[in-house]
Amino acid sequence: MAIKHQQPDLVPLFIRYVGAVSSKLSRIHGIAGRDLEIKLGNDGVIVQIGINAEYSHKVVPDGERWTSEWGVTYEGMRGISQPVDHPLKEPDVSGYIWPDPHKPERMAEIKQAMARYHSDYAVMVDLSCTFLEAGYAHLRGMEKFMMDLHLSRDFACQVLDGLNTYYTALGVHAIEQGIDIIRIGDDIAGQNGMLVPPKLWRELVKPRMESMIHAFRKANPNIIVKYHSCGDFSAIIPDLIDLGVDFIGTMQPCGQQVDMAAIKAKYGDKLAFLGGLDTQQLLPNGSPEEVREAVKDVLRSYAPGGGYVFMPGHYVNLDVPLENVWALLSAVHDYRRYPLNFD
Amino acid sequence: MEISTQDGERSMAEIMKSGTLEKLAQAVLEGAAEDAKRLTEKALSESLPPNTVLVEGLSAGMTVVGGLFRRNEMFIPEVLLSARAMRFGMEVLRPLLAETGAKPVGKVILGTVAGDLHDIGKDIVHMMLEGAGFQVFNLGINVEAHKFIEAFQEHKAPVIALSALLSTTMPQQKAVIEAFEKAGLRGEVKILIGGAPVTQEYADKIGADGFAPDAASAVLKAKELLGIS
Ligand code: B12
Numbered sequence: 001m002a003i004k005h006q007q008p009d010l011v012p013l014f015i016r017y018v019g020a021v022s023s024k025l026s027r028i029h030g031i032a033g034r035d036l037e038i039k040l041g042n043d044g045v046i047v048q049i050g051i052n053a054e055y056s057h058k059v060v061p062d063g064e065r066w067t068s069e070w071g072v073t074y075e076g077m078r079g080i081s082q083p084v085d086h087p088l089k090e091p092d093v094s095g096y097i098w099p100d101p102h103k104p105e106r107m108a109e110i111k112q113a114m115a116r117y118h119s120d121y122a123v124m125v126d127l128s129c130t131f132l133e134a135g136y137a138h139l140r141g142m143e144k145f146m147m148d149l150h151l152s153r154d155f156a157c158q159v160l161d162g163l164n165t166y167y168t169a170l171g172v173h174a175i176e177q178g179i180d181i182i183r184i185g186d187d188i189a190g191q192n193g194m195l196v197p198p199k200l201w202r203e204l205v206k207p208r209m210e211s212m213i214h215a216f217r218k219a220n221p222n223i224i225v226k227y228h229s230c231g232d233f234s235a236i237i238p239d240l241i242d243l244g245v246d247f248i249g250t251m252q253p254c255g256q257q258v259d260m261a262a263i264k265a266k267y268g269d270k271l272a273f274l275g276g277l278d279t280q281q282l283l284p285n286g287s288p289e290e291v292r293e294a295v296k297d298v299l300r301s302y303a304p305g306g307g308y309v310f311m312p313g314h315y316v317n318l319d320v321p322l323e324n325v326w327a328l329l330s331a332v333h334d335y336r337r338y339p340l341n342f343d
Numbered sequence: 344m345e346i347s348t349q350d351g352e353r354s355m356a357e358i359m360k361s362g363t364l365e366k367l368a369q370a371v372l373e374g375a376a377e378d379a380k381r382l383t384e385k386a387l388s389e390s391l392p393p394n395t396v397l398v399e400g401l402s403a404g405m406t407v408v409g410g411l412f413r414r415n416e417m418f419i420p421e422v423l424l425s426a427r428a429m430r431f432g433m434e435v436l437r438p439l440l441a442e443t444g445a446k447p448v449g450k451v452i453l454g455t456v457a458g459d460l461h462d463i464g465k466d467i468v469h470m471m472l473e474g475a476g477f478q479v480f481n482l483g484i485n486v487e488a489h490k491f492i493e494a495f496q497e498h499k500a501p502v503i504a505l506s507a508l509l510s511t512t513m514p515q516q517k518a519v520i521e522a523f524e525k526a527g528l529r530g531e532v533k534i535l536i537g538g539a540p541v542t543q544e545y546a547d548k549i550g551a552d553g554f555a556p557d558a559a560s561a562v563l564k565a566k567e568l569l570g571i572s
Contacts (some may be wrong), residue, residue: 077458077485078458082460083460143423143462146420146423147420147423147424149420150374150420150421150424151424190539191539192415192557193415193418194415195418196418196419196420197417197418197420197421200420254539279510280510280540281540285510317509317510317511318511319511
């Protein structure tokens with residue numbers, strides 16, 4: 001309801017915690033995983049599938065390496081796996097074998113989440129690292145893929161096409177399970193703006209996203225399409241509206257996105273937002289009082305009239321003191337009720 | 344591409360005065376690697392001193408790139424192509440610079456701190472420093488504090504530049520400073536820090552010597568720390 005721009009009675013919550021933080025919280029609450037997130041107040045659950053899902057929550061001992069089905073090698077680094085070697089050594093995809101999106105087991109976790117939560121909670125499926133990010137972070141490496149966009153354009157397009165085919169099929173299967181929200185996630189921005197020129201993004205990514213979203217809507221005309229990028233991607237927000245995206249996040253408060261109220265005023269009638277609270281300075285270093293004030297500030301900017309789901313600008317990470325986690329949770333619980341009142 | 348002359352950068356008009364060096368700078372700006380190589384050779388064949396070709400050709404181009412990047416008028420893919428063009432020219436120049444005994448403007452040891460693998464920001468800092476005539480020892484990503492000390496002992500570079508992109512790895516910048524203190528070497532180096540979550544305030548707090556918010560400013564800051572104008 002919040003996402004459909006109707007004002008619900010409460011601002012929905014969707015706070016994510018990195019593995020090590022959830023283990024800490026799990027010891028306190030005696031439950032784990034999605035049950036824990038729900039217990040802490042979340043109104044939805046997320047299931048990540050695709051290239052990113054395989055690694056981002058896989059805990060392996062430091063220094064240990066493993067290779068995914070995509071041929072990407074990851075290494076355990078302080079509790080999380082990280083990409084260290086990429087399968088596309090040369091700008092050539094001809095010998096590359098794309099994973100099969102139609103394997104029924106890929107839907108197993110979604111089916112479980114639907115059975116357990118869908119009656120009471122929203123279920124979102126995350127196709128994380130959908131386009132450029134899959135290319136630069138996983139398949140090819142940052143420097144190479146960024147240069148490929150110019151020097152080996154055909155190759156870069158073939159990579160993006162392969163990803164489009166895979167994720168469109170995977171997303172459609174997910175939508176057929178009856179989920180509420182499908183999330184296209186592609187980190188294409190840094191602290192002060194886009195990593196790639198907006199024009200190049202419009203040329204290479206936008207048309208592919210268009211066909212993907214078209215297929216999603218064909219599978220379910222009411223599916224909520226969410227788009228995620230880290231950093232300041234405000235340059236392409238109008239394009240996302242063109243594409244029929246409903247919901248955007250993580251709205252890291254950096255670059256032009258620092259002015260949250262301006263973003264809401266400009267696009268709030270067309271888009272719902274997720275995120276906005278600073279995880280880079282405030283959550284790790286701020287006092288509980290500062291966290292409380294900042295939560296109010298985010299709600300004041302994004303929540304009026306609905307169209308907002310609360311989340312920090314990323315996962316709550318290990319450097320966030322537990323007092324700040326409590327301050328965050330108590331502040332959202334105190335101020336999330338409509339009509340909003342911040343006294 | 345529109346170029347403004349803020350921040351003491353050379354104006355395009357100045358660079359476009361024609362002449363080989365101007366064309367070389369332009370080739371770097373456009374990321375035209377083969378042209379950069381050819382124009383470097385041409386400039387040398389016109390008996391221009393290698394150091395002049397470096398400073399007024401390759402570096403001049405990279406300075407413009409740095410400014411445009413900072414102002415979001417140029418983005419990562421194009422910056423990488425410019426750096427590549429600069430390196431094509433440098434390949435030609437390097438042996439000649441060595442021969443003439445030309446010294447780098449300064450030496451910098453650079454790395455992304457332990458636990459952090461974000462590398463492109465650090466690499467762009469590398470390219471800009473190199474473009475400005477610095478010799479850069481890039482230790483890569485996930486670099487433990489003791490590796491910076493070892494690199495210092497080997498290369499004696501007076502600037503240690505530390506990149507951190509995660510609030511969880513920023514404390515590693517402090518750890519490197521402490522490691523230099525412990526080794527009795529803190530007085531011999533200037534520590535320069537940066538990365539998306541890093542601020543001047545944090546630099547002051549941990550006792551770093553400098554901070555810069557972007558690659559072009561990193562060059563200015565490194566020069567300032569070494570007393571080079
Ligand atoms: C690309 C990216 C990645 C890529 C990195 C690929 C690569 N090979 O580099 C991938 C996908 C692998 C990745 C992984 C992760 N990331 Co990341 N990532 C980003 C993203 C989107 C952009 C960073 C970037 O490349 N910017 C472009 C470059 C050019 O800018 P820059 O790095 O800031 O550098 C400039 C300046 O800062 C400065 N500078 C940089 N270094 C230095 C050094 C010196 C000495 C100086 C003077 C200046 C300087 O000059 C540069 C050029 O102008 C940021 C978003 C953001 N807001 O920045 C998140 C971000 C940094 N990531 C984040 C996180 C949490 C992660 C993960 C933990 C996620 C996960 N659970 O796996 C992992 C951690 C991996 C690890 N151990 O390091 C968070 C950090 C939050 C926090 N609390 O600090 C961010 C901010 C996203 C967010 N929404 O909050 N990430």
